[in-house]
Amino acid sequence: MKYKLLALDLDGTLLSDNGEISPENLSSIEKASKAGTKVIISTGRSYTSAKKFIYQVNSPDPAITYTVAVIQNHEKIIRRITIDNELTGSLLKTFKDMGYYPIIYLTDDNKYFENLGDFKDGFLKFSAGTESNLKKINNLYDRSWDEVIRISVAAGEADIPILHSTLRKKYGRAIKTVDTYFSCWNFYLFEILDKSCSKSIALDFICSMYGIDSSEVITVGDNNNDLDMIRWAGLGAVMKNGLADVLIEADYITEKSNNENGVSEVIEKFIL
Template identity: 30%
Template sequence: MIKIITSDIDETLVDNNKKVPQRNIDNIKKAKEMGLIVMLATGRGPYELHDIPKEAGVIDKDRFIICCNGAVIVRADDRKIVDSQTLDFKYVKKIFDFCNEKKLEFFIYTMDKKYGINLDFKEKIKSYTNDSSVVEIKDSNIDFLKDELILKALIKNTDMAYLNSLEIDIAEITDYSLEIAYSSDMFMEINAKGVDKGIALKKVCDYYGIDISEALAIGDNYNDVAMLETAGIGVAVRNAHLQVKERADYVTEATNEEGAVGEAIEKFVLNK
């Protein structure tokens, strides 16, 4: 019996205009009326959530949102941090230097801001994928971040083959001590060792006294795989990557544009 539902945001819960389809809104409401917990698990930082949790109807007391791929868990109602696992600055510095030398677009996520180098045109006009403002770093010194809590680092490149080719370099310069995943066909997501959405979901389930087998998880990309495999039922949306679909228990008929999260709730909760 499903007791908790968790969904990724981009390319899963929201459509391509970053809006929540009505089918998702309606069925999330029905699931909550049945007493289920519904929450979000995303690679976004807490300050990149915007109005999506409100639009989806998942802001309630004693409810949580998993951010930065599980590096941080915040309360849904006030975005206060309840759990975090941060990156070691020495590794962030090494990745920064590597990206700076190769002129790669690179981002550092702290608790309350996002910093970037080698920003493309869209970033510079603040038209980032998640509509978030980026503080541009204009020199090669990031010592000002030494005492900050760093949640995630990210390399952006639309050439996924090239992005994948960088993984061995990033792993080597960081002593194979970090977690690397991919999302949105242009992001290499870098977190501390032991950070993923599956581990974070398990923490939330433990808090509520829910067995992880009673969790339904929905996603589309490589950074969702751990969550899909950890949950009792893992659902990939129709527009998910093939490798993600292969790791899921069910693939929806609907895409993110068509309310795939709503379909998953219909099948596994509402029994339609």
């Protein structure tokens, strides 16, 4: 099988725990690109946060950011999906009633919060290396919000099933919920997006631009927000350091972790 497109998650996959792309991974990506394989970055980070790595990879192809709420080719927006304004207001009220503290992400790349609760330290350490334009404000729940891309909550392991269950029961398929575990900072980021958002849907959209079938795609990830693209692709590769629930869905598990050039391993084995 000749694979025509390679989709790479960033944190825990292409990036080491130090937040860097190794020379070995970059070299293999360059070889894959020269061999004709399209290389797509697919990340939960905002474009501002991912931009440095997108430019390092030096791919001319679109990138998927904000857990697929945005697809853009460098500065050009190809597709952007926001949460309905009325739904946003309802979600904020629900979080307030549940005692959770949301972070609101807007299309202008600003992020707003009023409080971060018990996971403030972990989230702020994570944000220092990944997210800019983070702003603390008062009366977050009482404001009217437009152009919301994502609503997130910094939470612990015990909170995740409660959040999923409560919000699915109340909103059903009107929203997309996903959680990502950040082991370096020991907290989960629970995310709400528009119902039409998923990495697989975004990749299918990009593949349709190029006439590529899902069977001709390799996806590489490690976390819960990578699950749907792992299942969707012709070859879903999961990093050795991936979460247990993600590893069991893998077509291939790398022998090397994100700190040992696991992405290069996948490229060398299946593309070059």
